[in-house]
Structures are given as structure tokens and as C-alpha cells.
Amino acid sequence: MPARKEEYHHAIQEGVEFHFLQNPVEILGNGEGWVTGLTVQQMQLGEPDASGRRRPLPIAGQTSNVPADVVVVAIGNDPNPLIPAALPGLQVNKHGGIITDEDTMETSVPGVFAGGDIVLGAATVILAMGQGRKAAHAIHAWLTRTTETS
Ligand SMILES: Cc1cc2nc3c(=O)[nH]c(=O)nc-3n(C[C@H](O)[C@H](O)[C@H](O)COP(=O)(O)OP(=O)(O)OC[C@H]3O[C@@H](n4cnc5c(N)ncnc54)[C@H](O)[C@@H]3O)c2cc1C
Structure with a gap:
């Protein structure tokens, strides 16, 4: 268990x-x-x-x-397939987790970032927060670059 x-x-x-x-x-x-x-x-x-x-x-x-009077499905931590289904080009691994660049957390879709359990699988709050911080820096850099070039 x-x-x-x-x-x-x-x-x-x-x-x-x-x-x-x-x-x-x-x-x-x-x-x-x-x-x-x-x-x-x-x-x-x-x-x-x-x-x-x-x-x-x-x-x-x-x-x-x-x-049973009520059935609550509360099993596992599988990623919801809705997001990759709705976002063409978003690459996922065999478990349905989103694939990202490990330095920037950017996904295969430019300007889209991901982190936490959806990337790592069932993990921890600390790891999710770490990836969130990493992504925040990268998003800031991405937005700065995009604004400068437009
Ligand atoms: C029973 C249990 C016990 C745990 N105990 C611990 C522990 O003791 N210590 C520890 O460190 N970790 C623990 N964890 C793991 C920890 O909860 C996760 O690693 C952490 O919450 C991951 O954070 P996250 O932000 O990646 O995802 P989440 O916390 O799951 O946040 C994702 C958010 O996205 C929202 N969302 C989903 N789909 C959509 C959508 N389409 N549109 C908009 N919003 C959406 C969800 O509602 C949710 O609020 C536990 C997990 C479980 C299930």
C-alpha cells in the first residue's frame, strides 16, 4: 500500500x-x-x-x-488527459505527464510552462514549489524577451 x-x-x-x-x-x-x-x-x-x-x-x-449509496472515485494520481487533448502539440510521456525542459519548465508548446505533479507524477509539495519557482523565473524571462522583440 x-x-x-x-x-x-x-x-x-x-x-x-x-x-x-x-x-x-x-x-x-x-x-x-x-x-x-x-x-x-x-x-x-x-x-x-x-x-x-x-x-x-x-x-x-x-x-x-x-x-453503496454513494461511490467516490479517489484512486491514483493519473494526470487528467483533458489538457493535452485540448492543446495540440503538447507532448506528454507514457503516463500522461507533461514533458518540460527541466531548466525552464517550458513545455513543447512555446510560452506554455508546467510543473509539479503534472510533470513529476505523484510527488511532493516541496518539489512542486521548486518547479513553480523555476517556471516563474523562466516565464519572466520569456515575457521580457517577447515584449522586447515585439
Ligand atoms: C492523499 C495525499 C497525501 C499527500 N501527502 C503529502 C505530504 O504529506 N507531503 C507532501 O509534500 N506531499 C503530499 N502529497 C502530494 C502533494 O499533494 C502534491 O505533490 C502537490 O499538491 C502537487 O502540487 P501541484 O501544484 O503540482 O498539483 P495540485 O496540488 O494537484 O494542484 C493542481 C491544481 O490544478 C487544478 N486543476 C486541475 N485541472 C485543472 C484545469 N483543467 N483547469 C484549472 N485548474 C485545474 C486542481 O484543481 C488543483 O487545484 C500528498 C498527495 C495526496 C493525494
């Missing part, structure tokens, strides 16, 4: 129930627009991959339903 031990401990203290090795595959509804539950697929840990991590694999035919 990608969390600190104390975060896990606090979550349990606050009443969170963990259902390990169960992958939600479908949100169930009552046909009138209301959620009634989730279908979950039972998983098992497979052989370690090249990184040593044992990837979860579905156990064929083993699903079950979990009743």
Missing part, C-alpha cells in the same frame, strides 16, 4: 474499512440514476515483475457486489 503506516492506522481509527485485492469493475445503479453498489473483482498477487512488485491479477469468475 503506497501510504505511511501511521496514515493507514489513522484511517482505521476514523472508521475506514480496507478491502484488499478487490478491484471495482462496475458501478451498479437502480436504473433511475441512483447508485446501488459496486461489482468488485477478486484479485490475487502474481509473480514479481521486473521492478520486484507483485502485480494483482484477477481470479477468473470471482466477483461480488458491495452495496
Whole structure:
């Protein structure tokens, strides 16, 4: 679990129930627009991959339903694909993170800068702030250059 031990401990203290090795595959509804539950697929840990991590694999035919009034999707830190989809020419890596020049944080679209989790993947506030400062200097230089030449 990608969390600190104390975060896990606090979550349990606050009443969170963990259902390990169960992958939600479908949100169930009552046909009138209301959620009634989730279908979950039972998983098992497979052989370690090249990184040593044992990837979860579905156990064929083993699903079950979990009743629910509300379903909140709060999984992972994947970048929203909306921005690259709306900005032609914006280069992203295989995880959907925006590719930037590491010195200036400028993207493949001239005059567009990015930093933080959207560039680094799930990282930290300190790194995001550092990239923000770097980008701020570069944006200032870019605007100064652009103003001088126009
Ligand atoms: C549960 C959890 C615990 C964490 N704990 C820590 C910790 O203890 N210490 C630590 O250093 N880091 C922690 N982090 C990581 C930290 O939160 C991030 O690294 C940091 O917030 C990244 O900053 P950011 O500015 O890049 O992105 P964000 O903080 O995610 O900010 C991006 C902003 O852009 C907005 N946005 C998104 N799409 C659009 C759009 N299309 N138009 C306009 N606005 C948009 C979002 O609403 C958001 O406000 C944690 C993260 C999580 C999820």
C-alpha cells in the first residue's frame, strides 16, 4: 500500500474499512440514476515483475457486489488527459505527464510552462514549489524577451 503506516492506522481509527485485492469493475445503479453498489473483482498477487512488485491479477469468475449509496472515485494520481487533448502539440510521456525542459519548465508548446505533479507524477509539495519557482523565473524571462522583440 503506497501510504505511511501511521496514515493507514489513522484511517482505521476514523472508521475506514480496507478491502484488499478487490478491484471495482462496475458501478451498479437502480436504473433511475441512483447508485446501488459496486461489482468488485477478486484479485490475487502474481509473480514479481521486473521492478520486484507483485502485480494483482484477477481470479477468473470471482466477483461480488458491495452495496453503496454513494461511490467516490479517489484512486491514483493519473494526470487528467483533458489538457493535452485540448492543446495540440503538447507532448506528454507514457503516463500522461507533461514533458518540460527541466531548466525552464517550458513545455513543447512555446510560452506554455508546467510543473509539479503534472510533470513529476505523484510527488511532493516541496518539489512542486521548486518547479513553480523555476517556471516563474523562466516565464519572466520569456515575457521580457517577447515584449522586447515585439
Ligand atoms: C492523499 C495525499 C497525501 C499527500 N501527502 C503529502 C505530504 O504529506 N507531503 C507532501 O509534500 N506531499 C503530499 N502529497 C502530494 C502533494 O499533494 C502534491 O505533490 C502537490 O499538491 C502537487 O502540487 P501541484 O501544484 O503540482 O498539483 P495540485 O496540488 O494537484 O494542484 C493542481 C491544481 O490544478 C487544478 N486543476 C486541475 N485541472 C485543472 C484545469 N483543467 N483547469 C484549472 N485548474 C485545474 C486542481 O484543481 C488543483 O487545484 C500528498 C498527495 C495526496 C493525494
